Amino acid sequence: MGKFRKEGKKEVPQVSTSSLPDIVYMLIFFFMITTSMRDVELKVKTAMPKATEIQKLERKALVSSIYIGPPRDTKLGTESRIQLDDAFARPQDIADWIQKERDSRSEADRPLLTTALKVHKETRMGVVTDVKQELRKVGAFRINYTTLKGSALEN
């Protein structure tokens, strides 16, 4: 009988914490993979042209983006389309959208609202001009042509 008796006193073993870092790493990886840096799902391609005379877009909370480019889904053709938030839109939808963007900001921030145009480089200017005309109509004068860094002569 004494064969099976443990030596020493009976003690509650310490909880092993050696696996805790693994759990934390797992969490890091999970969030790294699932976090998307963008807040909208892009339905259009936006390979932007390059430019050198560029400024940093300050205060992201005051920027609303309009995406213009050929649809990712090739079934929809190659003609450039406008994307507002998560859906395709027509130029005449921009006025309402700007109003909605303004309403979601505080009163003090509204005049500082900037519209970032993220346009695919092969887009024809016709669409962009239509968008700009709509923006002028609703008084959204501050715009930013979002570009990549690089020599403009390579475009």
Place this chain on the structure above:
Amino acid sequence: MARKTPEINSSSQADIAFLLLCFFLMTTSMDVDYGITRRLPPPVEQNDEDVKVKERNVMNVMVNKSDKLLVNGRPSDISLLKDEAKRFMTPRPNDETAPEVETKHFDLVGDVLMSKGVISLQNDRGTSYAMYISVQNELARAFNELKEEMAWQKFHKHLDQLTEDQTKAINEAVPVRVSEAEPVVYGAN
């Protein structure tokens, strides 16, 4: 007799992992956007209210639907545009073909000889966006170089080393005079 090796205390490894997590959280920049910032003009009420501008004061830059440049009616190239714009905007009081000049007084920089020139940019609906950005960029580069020269001449400093007031003064003395023509449709594209 086998000796028991003491276990390495790994309770602090979690802290190290958290530290790493915090470090990456702080340093990761969520893709910062850069771009050319512009201010759109307010919509025009009447179309017949044309402002008369002397021909010598205007540099016409036109881009057609196959991305070809026309500067003052002559074909040009994007690589030459910056120098052409810069030459046009540099005040030359004794040149009859150059834009008119005027002398204005600004705080900090004093009396400045300013060109009355305006660069008018017109593009076709079929122009590619890449070309449009290139043209905008080259024109902006011309003005930035003029500002840089002015900054060096007045303050013996580079543009990015100026104080806020000095930058403001330079921006007033060298205004970016690029006007985009109202869109017109010349038939189908």
